[in-house]
Amino acid sequence: MSVDIQHVKNMKDQSALNSFEVGKRINPYARFVRLLFQSKTGTTGLVIFVVIVLAAILAPAIAPHDPTLMNARNTLAPPAWLEGGTSDHLLGTDNLGRDVFSRILYGARVTLVVSLLSVIVAGVIGIALGVVCGYYGGRWFDSIIMRIVDAKMAIPGILLMLVIIGVFGSSIPTLVFVLGFTEWTAFTRLVRSEVLSIKQRDYVRAARSIGTRDRTIMWKHILPNIVSICIVISTLTLGGNIILEASLSYLGLGIQPPDVSWGYMLNEGRDHLATSWWISTFPGIAITLTVLGVIFMGDWLRDVFDPRSQGRRS
Amino acid sequence: MRQYIVKYLLQVIPVMFIISSVIFVLIYMTGDPVALMLSESATPQQIAELREALGLNEPFYVQYGKYMLNLLQGDFGKSYVFQQDALSLVLERLPLTLELGAVSVILAIVLSIPLGIYSAVKKNTFADLIITGISVLGKAVPNFWLGIMLILVLSIMFPIFPVSGHGSWLHLILPAITLGTNAMAEITRLVRSSMLEVLNQDYIRTAKSKGLSAIIVVFRHGFRNCLIPVITVMAMQISGIVGGAIITETIFAWPGMGQLLVRSVNVRDMAVVQAAVFVSAIAIILMNFLADIAYRFIDPRIKYE
Numbered sequence: 001m002s003v004d005i006q007h008v009k010n011m012k013d014q015s016a017l018n019s020f021e022v023g024k025r026i027n028p029y030a031r032f033v034r035l036l037f038q039s040k041t042g043t044t045g046l047v048i049f050v051v052i053v054l055a056a057i058l059a060p061a062i063a064p065h066d067p068t069l070m071n072a073r074n075t076l077a078p079p080a081w082l083e084g085g086t087s088d089h090l091l092g093t094d095n096l097g098r099d100v101f102s103r104i105l106y107g108a109r110v111t112l113v114v115s116l117l118s119v120i121v122a123g124v125i126g127i128a129l130g131v132v133c134g135y136y137g138g139r140w141f142d143s144i145i146m147r148i149v150d151a152k153m154a155i156p157g158i159l160l161m162l163v164i165i166g167v168f169g170s171s172i173p174t175l176v177f178v179l180g181f182t183e184w185t186a187f188t189r190l191v192r193s194e195v196l197s198i199k200q201r202d203y204v205r206a207a208r209s210i211g212t213r214d215r216t217i218m219w220k221h222i223l224p225n226i227v228s229i230c231i232v233i234s235t236l237t238l239g240g241n242i243i244l245e246a247s248l249s250y251l252g253l254g255i256q257p258p259d260v261s262w263g264y265m266l267n268e269g270r271d272h273l274a275t276s277w278w279i280s281t282f283p284g285i286a287i288t289l290t291v292l293g294v295i296f297m298g299d300w301l302r303d304v305f306d307p308r309s310q311g312r313r314s
Numbered sequence: 315m316r317q318y319i320v321k322y323l324l325q326v327i328p329v330m331f332i333i334s335s336v337i338f339v340l341i342y343m344t345g346d347p348v349a350l351m352l353s354e355s356a357t358p359q360q361i362a363e364l365r366e367a368l369g370l371n372e373p374f375y376v377q378y379g380k381y382m383l384n385l386l387q388g389d390f391g392k393s394y395v396f397q398q399d400a401l402s403l404v405l406e407r408l409p410l411t412l413e414l415g416a417v418s419v420i421l422a423i424v425l426s427i428p429l430g431i432y433s434a435v436k437k438n439t440f441a442d443l444i445i446t447g448i449s450v451l452g453k454a455v456p457n458f459w460l461g462i463m464l465i466l467v468l469s470i471m472f473p474i475f476p477v478s479g480h481g482s483w484l485h486l487i488l489p490a491i492t493l494g495t496n497a498m499a500e501i502t503r504l505v506r507s508s509m510l511e512v513l514n515q516d517y518i519r520t521a522k523s524k525g526l527s528a529i530i531v532v533f534r535h536g537f538r539n540c541l542i543p544v545i546t547v548m549a550m551q552i553s554g555i556v557g558g559a560i561i562t563e564t565i566f567a568w569p570g571m572g573q574l575l576v577r578s579v580n581v582r583d584m585a586v587v588q589a590a591v592f593v594s595a596i597a598i599i600l601m602n603f604l605a606d607i608a609y610r611f612i613d614p615r616i617k618y619e
Contacts, residue, residue: 150325151328151333154329154553155553155594156554156556159590162576162579163579163591166579167584243456246458253579263458274470280459283459291454
């Protein structure tokens with residue numbers, strides 16, 4: 001999933017548009033909620049995402065079984081509605097007799113923790129570098145960072161991740177940092193170009209002319225104006241990171257057992273495809289639904305923050 | 315034109331320099347490859363000899379300098395698993411990956427352009443809804459799961475295609491679909507939206523009012539002008555295709571570069587890993603370059619800077 005630059009770039013004048021609305025005294029939160037329920041995709045995305053988050057948080061309470069509990073007598077049991085299935089194992093069991101439904105619930109925890117944390121890591125690195133590069137645009141620091149961003153563009157993220165995992169091995173913290181350290185470039189590239197235009201605005205010049213320190217300008221005058229663009233990039237990166245985490249786990253290089261991950265479940269199910277399709281089908285549906293939810297939310301957020309894009313996207 | 319090419323190729327140098335430095339630092343941080351190369355019963359003396367032979371006792375900057383010199387000569391070191399030159403191992407596998415990548419890109423283009431045009435022309439109809447839905451789904455579905463589901467349906471339930479491996483053209487179909495879906499979804503969406511934009515232009519209305527048939531208007535006047543964003547997105551998809559190939563090859567046991575890479579990471583065969591990263595990076599840069607040239611070829615308004 002690539003970050004949709006064109007649409008994000010269209011948000012450039014968004015803060016200017018917002019400033020016109022200030023006089024009207026519209027409660028921004030009320031506008032937000034109203035726009036959410038106006039949009040079908042936004043609502044759908046939010047509902048999917050909230051359900052997944054709830055499933056992850058409540059996993060110990062909902063899950064009928066311990067996700068790692070093996071049962072040699074009840075391996076490869078089919079889902080409840082098929083012949084031979086029991087309501088005890090709603091989505092069947094895997095090759096070691098573990099309950100697929102419980103594993104999916106617990107898998108949501110790992111997936112969400114890894115992908116959300118990694119987006120935060122990527123965001124902090126990417127936004128900080130993007131603001132500094134944009135503000136001091138054209139200096140040596142800027143050109144070094146931008147060359148690194150270019151270099152990153154020439155390698156698919158997963159390739160770089162494989163190298164890093166090859167070096168450091170794999171665990172949940174490494175995975176968070178691997179995903180964070182490789183996916184920050186989208187933030188930097190877009191934030192930088194945004195900051196380049198913001199710093200030409202009158203209020204930044206005014207602040208500078210009265211001798212405000214650079215650091216204060218970046219925090220108080222620039223950062224608040226790039227919040228919306230950052231939220232949109234975050235959702236796009238989140239969807240990408242969920243898929244990347246699952247891919248790495250599928251390759252056996254991401255989450256390691258006994259931690260449960262959707263990607264690794266697919267890996268295990270691959271060997272039993274001919275006899276037990278449910279092991280690899282349901283985790284895949286879980287991944288697809290989660291990513292779909294995130295994509296829908298991202299699309300909707302983009303529309304909210306950029307009123308002009310609504311007409312273009314139809 | 316020549317100036318432009320030279321300038322483009324000059325930009326490649328810092329990029330490759332950064333990539334190789336990052337890889338060197340990463341591998342330097344892993345510490346000792348010696349433990350992997352020798353059996354556990356190796357004597358301390360043997361270990362010391364191998365360390366000396368590999369130059370691991372030298373300071374960081376000497377190792378770095380030697381590494382860079384070797385890279386410039388195309389020497390990535392030897393794979394300790396295959397006891398073979400790492401670069402030639404990777405290059406042996408490259409044609410198969412290129413074959414898979416090319417077929418999936420062609421498949422993606424052949425399917426997505428007509429679908430995108432059709433859904434733009436039939437905007438807001440049922441067919442448009444279905445096509446748009448598929449392209450959203452195509453972005454959300456992880457390609458490895460799609461691959462597994464394709465195997466389940468088309469090789470196990472209805473045994474039309476072989477489950478995995480490399481051989482006849484039948485072996486190529488499922489991996490190519492798996493790899494191409496993401497690009498297909500992206501291009502369909504883009505063709506649709508840029509086609510919608512183009513169809514609103516004045517010259518389209520003029521063409522229609524001249525009494526030209528709908529097909530000529532759509533293809534001669536519309537389609538040509540929506541090609542430019544399509545090529546941009548294609549260039550952006552190339553890196554995704556290379557990344558996707560790593561996973562697709564693993565699912566279908568396709569003996570290409572990606573499969574080799576995953577195996578090498580698993581056994582920490584870093585010489586092969588870095589050769590594979592290098593070859594992929596060069597391949598991606600070259601393809602981007604070609605896309606850039608194609609871009610200028612299609613749209614003469616873009617000048618060579």
